[in-house]
Structures are given as C-alpha cells and as structure tokens.
Amino acid sequence: MATMQQVADRAGVSIATVSFVVNGTKYVTPATTAKVTAAMRELKFRGNVVARALASRRTRIVALLFPTTGNRFSPTTSEFFMNAAERASERGYHLVLWPVDPAGDDLDDLVSGGLVDGVVLMEVRMDDPRVVKLSELGVPFTLIGRTRDAAELPYVDIDFETTIEDGLDHLQGLGHRRFGLVLENLEGTPMAGYAPHLRVEDTFRRSVVDRGCAGTVVYAGPGSEGGRDAARRLLEADPDVTAVLVMKDDSSAGLLVGLYAAGRRVPDDVSVLSIASSAAAGDQHHPRLSTMIAPGRELGVRAADALIDRLDGTSTELPHFLLPCVLRPAESVAAAPTR
Amino acid sequence: MATMQQVADRAGVSIATVSFVVNGTKYVTPATTAKVTAAMRELKFRGNVVARALASRRTRIVALLFPTTGNRFSPTTSEFFMNAAERASERGYHLVLWPVDPAGDDLDDLVSGGLVDGVVLMEVRMDDPRVVKLSELGVPFTLIGRTRDAAELPYVDIDFETTIEDGLDHLQGLGHRRFGLVLENLEGTPMAGYAPHLRVEDTFRRSVVDRGCAGTVVYAGPGSEGGRDAARRLLEADPDVTAVLVMKDDSSAGLLVGLYAAGRRVPDDVSVLSIASSAAAGDQHHPRLSTMIAPGRELGVRAADALIDRLDGTSTELPHFLLPCVLRPAESVAAAPTR
DNA sequence: ATGAAAGCGCTAACAG
DNA sequence: CTGTTAGCGCTTTCAT
Secondary structure, X not given: OOOHHHHHHHHOOOHHHHHHXXXXXXXXXXXXXXXXXXXXXXXXXXXXXXHHHHHHOOOOEEEEEEEOOXXXXXXXXXXXXXXXXXXXXXXXXXXXXXXXXXXXXXXXXXXXOOOOOEEEEOOOEOOOHHHHXXXXXXXXXXXXXXXXXXXXXXXXXXOHHHHHHHHHHHHHHOOOOEEEEEEEOOOOOXXXXXXXXXXXXXXXXXXXXXXXXXXXXXXXOOHHHHHHHHHHHHHHHOOOOOEEEEOOHHHHHHHHHHHHHOOOOOOXXXXXXXXXXXXXXXXXXXXXOEEEEOOHHHHHHHHHHHHHHHHHOOOOOOOEEEEOOEEEOOOOOOOOOOO | OOOXXXXXXXXXXXXXXXXXHHXXXXXOOHHHHHHHHHHHHHHOOOOOHHXXXXXXXXXXXXXXXXXXXXXXOOHHHHHHHHHHHHHHHHOOOEEEEEEEOOOOOOHHHHHOOOOOOEEEEOOOXXXXXXXXXXXXXXXXXXXXXXXXXXXXXXXXXXXXXXXXXXXXXXXXXXXXXXXXXXXXXXXXXXXXXXXXXXXXXXXXXXXXXXXXXXXXXXXXOOHXXXXXXXXXXXXXXXXXXXXXXXXXXXXXXXXXXXXHHOOOOOOOOOEEEEEEEOHHHHHOOOOOOEEEEOOHHHHHHXXXXXXXXXXXXXXXXXXXXXEOOEEEOOOOOOOOOOO
16 A cells, blocks of 8 residues: 555655646656656555545545435336446546435435535435435535426436326327326335326326326335235226326236236236336336336436536536436337347 | 534634544543534534544445446345445445446555445456455455355355255255256356356256256346247257246246247246245246245345454454345245234 | 644645 | 645544
8 A cells, every 4th residue: 555655755756746647737757757657556556545535625436325215226226327327437436326314314424524526316306305405515416306396406307297298198099098097105105205206196197187088096005916906996996997107117017917807908908008117127027018218328327427517517507407208119129239 | 514623622622532522532521522512513513534534544434346237236136235235324334336347447446545444245256356356455345245265255145056956946846857047148248257157057957967857058148038039949958848947037027928939838837936036026927936035135234244343343253154045936925014 | 531743645835 | 847845634642
C-alpha cells in the first residue's frame, strides 16, 4: 500500500507532482511523468480513494437506493441497475446498489461527508420521504420514477399513462369492451403510495370511462395464490370481463390458472396483457403472455446520465424523461439475435 | 454540515471529547456527555464518514461483488443480497452491491485506501481470478460459492452434491431410471467455469452411473427458446428419458413446451425437477414445478456473518458452511401464512 | 476525566 | 514546470 509520498521520494519529485500526473491536473514534462510512472509501477501504487475523497470532496461513487422491503428484485429492476451501472462506469463513476429503509432514515451516514457524490432513487412513491431527506441533505439526486409533483425534480420514468392507453387501444382494437386490472396490494406496507400503481389505476379508471367501457380493479396478494384469488374476485365482480391487464409478474401464473379454473380459456375467452413487465417474464407462460415491456435499459442509462450530467456540470437543464412500455403481442416470434 | 470541531466549540469542550462521546471510545462524565449531545442536536451534527474512514482505517461498509455480465439477477441472487444486507445492518455494517467485471480488474479502486472493510464474492467460478486479486490486495473476504480448492478460503455455499443426490433419490423413488440434466451454456462467456454448473454436472454424471441409471446432459441457450431446443435435443439423445433436472429458471418454461410439443405429458410421461431455484419461480408454471429451493436467506445471513466475524475478530475459525436445497414436490400445497 | 497534538493520504492554492 | 504547504474532518496516543 504505497503512499503518494513514497512514490514522490522514489521518483525524486514532490508529492504535488505525483498528484498532478495521477490526476492529469496539470501539465508535467514527459520526462518527469515517466519517472513518476515508473516509481508507481515499482511500488504498485494504488492511490487511496478515501484520502482523495476527503481532500477533494468527491468520490466518483453514486448510489442507487433500493428500499429494504420484503420485495424482491424484478427483472426490470435488475435491468435498471445493470444498465445504470454500466453507463456510470463508462463515464468514470462507480454505481453501487445501496439498501436503505423506505423511510430514508439511514440516509444520513450514506451521504454525510460525501461518501457518495449523488444518488438515484428507485421504487418511488407519490409522496416519498426520501426525496425530502435528500433535498435537506443537499445531495444531487435523480429519480427513476416520479413523486406526485415532480415538476421541480429531475426524473426519468415509465410513461404509465401512455402505456395504459396503448394497452387499452390494443385490446379495444381486438374488440374488447370489458376490462379488468390486477394490481399488487401494497396498502399497509411501507411501499404504500407506490407511484406506478396509483398512476396506472387512475389512468385505467378514467380511460375506461372515456371509452364507454367497463373496468374493474382488483388487488392481488402475494404469489401465485394471490393471482388465483384475484381471478376469482375479478370474475365475481364482472363475469363478462374479456380482457385483463396485470401489473404483477409473480401472480400472472396464478391469474391464468384462476381463469382456466373458472372455465375461461386464454386467449380465446379472455385476453391477458402483462404490463410494465419483461420479455423474459412473458415467456415464462404458455401460451406466452402478451406483454408491455418496460424500457429498463433505456431508463437505467438515462438515469445515470441525468445524475452524472449534474455532477459533472455537463448539462444544467432539468431532465424530465418519459418512455412508455412497448407492446409485444403474444403471437410475436422472438426476434433473431442481432449479435 | 457541522464539523466535530464546531460541536466541540459549542459545547465548550475539546474535539477529542466529542469524538469520545460519538464513538463511546472512552468514559465521559454524564454532565459533559449531555453538553456534547445537546450541541450535536443543535448543530445537526452528522459526522463525516470519509474523514472517519481516513483516520480510523475502517468504514463499516462491505461490498457484495456482482459480476457485470449480461446475466440478470435471479430470485436467489436477490435473496442473498437482501438477507446479507439485512444481517450486516443488524451488525452495524452497510452492505452494498458492487458491480465488478468478472476478471476483477476494477477491484483496485474499490479496495484501495480501505473504501470497504471487506467483500463477499458471489457467482464464483472454479478458478476465480477475483479471489487471487483479493488475496493480493489483502482485503478480508468470504465467498458465497466455492472455487475448486476452497479449503483455505472462508465460504458458504449450496451443497450441490447433496442436492443432486437428494433429487435423484426422490425421482428414483418414483421409479425413474433414465435422467436428463439441463444446464446453461456458459462456454465462451466470462462466466465459464461457473462452479455450480461443474459440480452439478459432475455429481449427476457420477451418481447416475453409481445408480446404474442412464443420464444425459444438455446445455440450453438463453430464454424460452433455449429450453425448447434443449428439450428437443434431450429427447433426441434419449427418447426414453422420464425425468429431467433443470438448473436454469428462464428456460424451464421452454423445456415444458418442448416436452409437450414432442408428445410427452408432464408429469405423467416425464417428471421435471427444477434445482437451485425458488418457490416463486416454481409457481410460475402450471402445473407447478417440483423444485429444489435454494437456501438463499440462510446463505445470505451466513455469508454476512462469516465476513463480519472476521472483521470484528468475533470468530477466528475458517467458516465452511454447506447447505443443500430442499425439495418441494409439485403436489405440495403452499403452507398457510405463519404470520 | 479531558485536552493537545500528531497524523491518516491526498488535493489545490500559491510560489517560484 | 515543479515544489511548499495548508488544510479536508476525524481518531488516537500521550499528557495532565
């Protein structure tokens, strides 16, 4: 663990010079640069990130905040993370996934003293206490998701409104007039107020009325059982329903089973459309589920960019980026590998 | 961002005293403690993690290394992470998920200067370059997984050997004599040499011979298509196969479809057993897949404990912890909620 | 029981 | 172009 001073001694220069060549902060003669570089090699100099952070007030580390709730990682979540991390890496930052409690109480030690230069929030609720916390703390941050009023906040998000309209357009085009919507029930949990749910439900209810159609919303409990039960309750509320949107991957299977159990064939009697999901999840079922695929990759990249733009001062404008899920009908064949 | 010095001034004591009460490092009179505490409240003192780290050479942050490969997070992976993080938190540490390239080339800046006190590795390969790197760097670490020769390394892992034997016992008990094994094909990728695959394949081949049974191994490509194709090739290699083990969640669905397509009914003609998987994944299918569930929770907790024990000097012995997956037959009913 | 002071390893003026 | 030096905010002997 050679120090910079040791490198300086070895190279016969001052510590400042070493710092300059390490950071490219100032011009240094090729000759001395060479001496320094050699000394670094010989001593296997690594540079102390912590010391540098203390002195320079930046770490080039950013955190993606993940709520420590029982909920698992969805494929979409995973996509956010991997792609945001990759993008950050391309831009010279490290992005790490940081578990924090949903209330944001343990945000302090994360941020205090500049352990991270900035954070991106995911799994955002309509009124998310974490954004208040972060604002107070004065850390640069961006959201994957939106609070109720996010006009002043930098965010990237799925355009749920458009997604739902597109989904309903598609189904209505197929002749459907009576719709169902299956959502996760988060009431009473720390994730209550989860923005995607509320936006989707709102849009669904409103749009269905606008279209002069029938719409029924049911909340599913956890897992396959939850989906089964949701099917039962949906059919009870509207026995004539012919198309249902599901936004809960882990209960899609149960939903299908529940529909079959009630004598409905899918897709002949009832169409099922999984929303804000992934190709992989849709493929789990047979027949393959029609799916509105979340743009996880794009959003991850955009979120990283949005944050790093502010950190680097590359861009000063407030990013507001919305992207709808794209429909992949069940009958579509997997595209040939492009690489 | 009040500093410790400011707190000291406000309380009329020295900075050392503040440090003592903050860390409980030394006894301080209740009276002065009170003064200091008050000053901290008033100034909203947070403490600078980076400065502390530089001075004390520890951050109480540990990293879970996740290889930045195309592969997504499995539910089991997610379970490792969440539970390890929770356990770490209980023991006063922060655990973050840190993406590093599989070769371990970017491990230096993570570790240099003690940014993290220790790391836990996952997705371990038989000859994992990262453990070499980490040894050189001198960072305390533990594995979730095992290299080929892990006798000298601290690890927790799934007992794949026992898992396979148990699975085969189960199937053989049902009367099966001709087995198939579906594995992911990682050849040519950075994750080639992934230890679970090699151990499972080895054990399977050996055990099947010991049992005087037939065994066929096929490698599946990605996704549902991969599973379908695997089914085709499996049946081509052994048309009389009646039981197949799959260790690749995302192609189970395809496998089932492929079997149906070839005229085999599941489970009547062919039994399918998903191994090292999760209850949630098994429930995605209909009929529900028999599953050997990975002990993700237990392993996550154990891994965190193993690492932190070394960091805190709580325990000095080399942890070698193996736990097999537990069988959940398809016909089993979901247990009633226990809370 | 508390304080003084010497670092931890590096950055960034400011000189020269 | 390179060196001097004063911090960054906190921990930790060593005194008192």
